Amino acid sequence: MVKGFLNLTFSSLFWTKQLLSASKDKSFGLTEASEDSPLYMIEYSSPNTNKPLHLGHVRNNLLGYSLANILKANGKKVVKTNIVNDRGIHICKSMYAWRTWGEGKTPESSNMKGDHLVGDFYVLFEKHYRQEIKELMENGITEDEAKQKAPSILEAHKLLQKWEANDTETRKLWSKMNKWVYDGFDQTYRELGVDFDKIYYESDTYLVGKEEVLKGLKEGLFYRKEDNSVWADLTKEGLDQKILLRSDGTSVYMTQDIGTAKLRFKDFPIDKMIYVVGNEQNYHFQVLSILLDSLGFKWGKDLYHFSYGMVELPNGKMKSREGTVVDADELVSGMKDVARETSEKLGKLEDYTKEEAQKTYKIIALGALKYFILKVDPKKNMLFNPEESIDFNGNTGPFIQYTYARIHSILRKAKERDIVSEKKESDIFEMSEIEKNIIKTISAYPQAVKEAGDSFSPALIANYIYSLVKEYNQFYHDCPILSEENKIIRDFRLILSETVSKIIKSGFKMLGIEVPERM
């Protein structure tokens, strides 16, 4: 007993038993889903189709994908879903700009990813729009009025109305441009290594939401104002009034989310619905939960808003209008360049073919990016400095990948020398403190997985893996493995190393990060 704490020591035999049980278990720390496991649906990504994905989406995508893996590892059934906001004024702005100034440009003709092309027209729209507002204001019109009366915005609204009225030509243009965007998104998703089991489109769900709202109106849950708009009164819940249908009858974000939710629960036997959406929408989801509940959906009350923090840049928030966004595609390709340069400088992969090397650069680049983002508590805002943030040394993805690669280098050599380590309990040697510590950490893996699942936190996995690797590197530095003459100790250390690498791979898989055999 020291200062009221009970300090226990265990024998080497105890620790070898712990290690062997972890080593022999093929899915150590993981729980398989069974027939009656609950089904979790996770919505993430949820892009608008008027611009390419940026750093904020990257955090969302990585968190959503990782969360899905973590829940699977905890024995849940998981359906990953994406709600694509494919309709609305934003895409109409791009459509108007393309039709007006696009000169028939296509992704092929301009050699551009479709999402970037469409995004450029959105920016072009905003530029013209701002100019028009400025001119109107110089003619003595108030800012509010100018924003509504500018010719560009009137045209965009006209397109939106035509879209809602199913105008053939408008729908054709809309389909064409959205298709460009989807091709671009698919490429980015593939690059990031994220995927979905089921994609919903708001153009398919908004009418369902509208029906629900009108039904609620009939039942007296909502009320209609003189101007024909429909509202929910949430003052009883301590909130305010919320608009559900505009005076022209068109639906808003909230309405669409109600429709999407209804469709999803019709399509899947969902036990828990998780929305991976930024914390700027906390209020929205609070309201959505109440509205779904009052509309009689029993699952409304316990929907879970996985509310993550914003990604900030050194000079503040990302603002698309001010051009201070970090583009997802550029980010990834920049990371790959740095990975390649670093690797070439160190001369590590000289006997690799170009393809093999390229593949490894990608694994390292994405490892760095993903780990950097996922190691931070999802709930908190995080700062991203494009110049300094992504490092390959220290507490980083590549540091952990490097440890994995070194272990596998040893395991390859062991194989070459036909060494087959005997997996049997033994206490005939004195284990070092660091070896005991590593086994202690290994034994804590199942608990770490469980806690990450309970608290929906990829950061816990990242931090766990880091501490394991930190300990292992110390051991690697201090203790000979293959060159250890005592075969019992050598085999023990091989098993220890192999088990650590297995956990690195398993934990990183949950984070969506791959590990290289060499680097």
Place this chain on the structure above:
RNA sequence: GUCCUUGUAGUUCAAUGGAUAGAACGGCGGUUUCCUAAACCGUAGAUUUGGGUUCGAUUCCCAGCAGGGGCACCA
């Protein structure tokens, strides 16, 4: 204005009410005839302020200060 949220080394991040607040980057100083030095070791350096609860508070409560976000017929 109102509601929510965050303040920890120079910087970016950790820390279930519990032992000496833990890392990384950056700084300074070391380690390579030895399984990958993208590694390892040493060193200096921090809980926003003031109250309260508690045997014990970075953690819980109240107030101040500072940052971020919400309160749209945007999504």
